[in-house]
Amino acid sequence: MASCSVTSATALGEGQTPSQKREERLLKFRDLHLKRNEARKLNHQEVVEEDKRLKLPANWEAKKARLEWEVAEDAKKKECADKGEDYHRVKLLEITADDAERFERKKKKKNPDQGFAGYAEAQFRQYQRLTKQIRPDFEGYEKQREECGVDFHPTSNSLIHGTHVPSKDGIDRMVDDVEKQIEKRAKYSRRRAYNDDADIDYINERNAKFNKKAERFYGKYTAEIKQNLERGTAV
Numbered sequence: 001m002a003s004c005s006v007t008s009a010t011a012l013g014e015g016q017t018p019s020q021k022r023e024e025r026l027l028k029f030r031d032l033h034l035k036r037n038e039a040r041k042l043n044h045q046e047v048v049e050e051d052k053r054l055k056l057p058a059n060w061e062a063k064k065a066r067l068e069w070e071v072a073e074d075a076k077k078k079e080c081a082d083k084g085e086d087y088h089r090v091k092l093l094e095i096t097a098d099d100a101e102r103f104e105r106k107k108k109k110k111n112p113d114q115g116f117a118g119y120a121e122a123q124f125r126q127y128q129r130l131t132k133q134i135r136p137d138f139e140g141y142e143k144q145r146e147e148c149g150v151d152f153h154p155t156s157n158s159l160i161h162g163t164h165v166p167s168k169d170g171i172d173r174m175v176d177d178v179e180k181q182i183e184k185r186a187k188y189s190r191r192r193a194y195n196d197d198a199d200i201d202y203i204n205e206r207n208a209k210f211n212k213k214a215e216r217f218y219g220k221y222t223a224e225i226k227q228n229l230e231r232g233t234a235v
Helices: 002-014 018-055 060-083 087-093 097-109 119-133 138-152 168-186 205-231
Strands: none
């Protein structure tokens, strides 16, 4: 069987003329040449793209994804406003239970409150909270630049004091933040003064807190027993 296949292939090759063999080889060579040019072109494109990626900042991908997300969020807000729907309600309806749970865990880990360690740390936490609420107003920026013209970028000869007028949104945001701070501070409990005449029924600070909790929850049930023990009339 193998000898028959070799014989047929030899007969087929011998049946071709030299011009036909030459044409076949030229076609194969042209095909290889086109493939080589295509591979060279693709390789050059990859090199150019890699060079562009290397020249970009290290966090460019994260920034790009963030900007795309913000654009999508703005479009969604505009769509909800046009339909007369509440954007936050629509957004909550699209969140699954797993995503909500994961978001809550992430929220607890983000900027955790370590307690009061000093005024500098408290001020820094407040600064972080306020700066995260700020969103850039590109339209207002462009409008202000058109109105100011050449004086938009100040120099050593520019008069800046008294020329800036805060926007209504900025003032409202500041008022809301101050009102939230006042409301939060109103919920703080003052440290109760120590009463020297109070009975000492504890052995340490931890035991005193426990006794206060027990008195708060069970005091009305044990008042009579306590009075009998103090009078010495308990059975």
